[in-house]
Amino acid sequence: MPSGSSVSGASLDLSRARFEVVYHLACPGTEVETRARDICIEQTVEFPESAIPNPEIREQIVGRILAIEALDAGRFEARIAYPVEAAGSELTQFVNLLFGNISLKPGVRLVRFEVPDALADLYPGPRFGRDGLRTLVGVTDRPLLCTAIKPMGLGPHELADLAHRLALGGIHLIKDDHGLADQVFCPFDERVALCSEAVSRANRETGGNALYLPNVTAPAGEIGRRAHFAKEAGAGGLLFCPGLAGLDAVRALAADDRLDLPILSHPAFQGGHCIHPDSGVSHGALFGQLNRMAGADATIFPNWGGRFSFTREACLDLVEGTVRPMGSIRPIFPVPAGGMRLDRVAEMCDFYGPDVILLIGGDLHANGRDLIDNCRQFSNLSQQA
Template identity: 30%
Template sequence: MAVYGMLAKFRTEKHGRGQAVSDPIRIEADYLIETTFDPRAAAEAMAGEQSSGTFVPVPGETPELKARSAARIEALDIQDNEIPQPSLPGSANPKGLAEPIRRQARVTLSWPLENIGPSLPNLVATVAGNLFELRQFSGLRLLDMRLPTAFAQAYPGPKFGIAGTRRLAGVADLPLIGTIIKPSVGFGPEETAALTKTLCEAGIDFIKDDELQSDGPHCPFDERARAVMRVINDHADRTGKKVMYAFNLTGELDQMRHRHDLVVELGGTCIMASLNSVGIVGMVELGRFSQLPIHAHRNGWGYLSRSPVLGWSYVAWQKIWRLAGADHMHVNGLQSKFSEPDESVITSARACLTPMFADKPCITMPVFSSGQSAKQAPGTYAGLESADLIVTAGGGIMAHPDGPAAGVSGLREAWEATLAGIPLGDYAREHPALAKALEAHAA
């Protein structure tokens, strides 16, 4: 069973689908492990390494201290499969075993909240610290985690989320139809503004900077923001529709604050940050001072996730950023140019819409991107069972045979048909923009 399928099954067995389950005083994390050691002994090594223990007994580790501070094994589900070769290098085998058996297991560990308090940086050190380096394991992946409500009280979570984003973008029911400024880099401020004007006139809901476009000397942030917002504000004055533009303000803390304040001053309605670049502390601070929705980009995600037996599941990873304040989070897209299977994409998107706490859901709007076009609408909706999403199509809009306006119309018509339960081919008979979009992306 693929890791994302295994994860969904494990979550359903333990907690019930879609429920916000948390212990008020303990942190829980689920893992997939691969080992030739006895799985329980390996899990005990994990628990010791990430709490009060170390590789040899130390005098201060008394029974009383262990009872207060040690991690616990809450669940252990050993798989039937035997793994012929180690999935990752550098693992060890138990001494004295001529032919060790390598197995996988799912493990749940828990820690007392008192060990670290409600701190996201220290949470990551606890649930994803030295574990990945332990020689007992030829595979270890963090699948999910559940946090005490103290985390909800300590962190802002999304300030705008779905409702605030829809209000600012003026889109009530359909997904937000969006795109990315392309080419990714190379345009100056005025060229960026000119393309923005074309897209606004095409009827777009949402535009974002590419994550590679920041504050270079050829396209300084301040000049780009002023040029783009002149176009957006003029369009809003004429039509009443203010296009949401996510300006990439990724940088150091003082730079991000300056760029945020400028976008607010200019009347902008969205900012963007690259999560792996600004880090947890940067995102937490941005979430605390931001007066606009935060469009969170996950570039770099592959190095955390591409191995099925190493790193993070998106289900666990996205919870950190939702608490920190992300209003939108990228989840890849169906049939995309990247390596991620469609089932994993849908699992990730559904996780963004799953409440984290009963009293503070921290719902974040999933963003589908990478090779998206009209043809993915039915599959996306069937998997997500919601229209609360942003779809960003580059070629799916800009490369439409009849131009960007028809590209926007075709993508919007695909979603109109999908939500009405009408096959795209049937709807396309009376909607030429959709018909040509489907033809252009038939391969």
């Protein structure tokens, strides 16, 4: 081809269906239109608009500004629509289209997105969701209870003993601490086998339906092996950290019919994505909507008033993301955590309502009373609230 020649390309014939994404922009009012237009280009063609060879690309592929509204001094909300075909059929590309290159620029925050049926149908989402998880543990009308086996440094037999007592005390979800992986002092296979058996034994003793959820976050080639080992050992669910190993890894676990286990998402490594109000991703989009699209059934996050910095408003936004209409994708449980105490159970129940999983860890051990009795107190407080 002679130098300097161009090819306009084959004619595009897309559906013209688009989905909407909401961004918040921190910039002077004189720049907001330019910034919004930059998102439209950067998130799609990433190419000088004047040099686009085919006008159909400009018309059908490039993002489209739907509205820009002022929020307060120096902050604006922009609604931008993208063609559904640009997202392909892969979660990785969908996330890239939402907030790929533009995440590298200051003053841009992904706030929420609307998922039309054309996209939602590509993602089954949570296998269980709120209703399915309630069915598994046999609790229909009140908060579920969760805790973690810890601290790091205990061996498999010690952690299994803890898991057994926690299940005897009435905890519904007993998860690995997210720091438990495959360490020399607590090998994964041994821990999972012993803890699964301990919780199953407690269920036989009480008639309960407690679930043990081992942490299967691992190097890419090891995730599937650990998850299937957990299933075969009798685990009742999985803990996974999408910030460490990827949202699409969650999707693969949720889609695996041979596993058929609920997934509890942990926020490790994701804090930097959300804590600055003028950049990153909103709490509702990150911990709510994206977890649901990936297939998590419940999402752990730091509750307001704990040892982390989430605000009441951020927590409410997060809860909204767990239930926001997204086609046929099921709502999931919010799981407020992070230094929560028994004396805050009534407050949390009042704030979140009954559709919540309450996660209390260290405080079940801290006051020196019998661990089983402390768990029963936790259960009683949640039912009285």
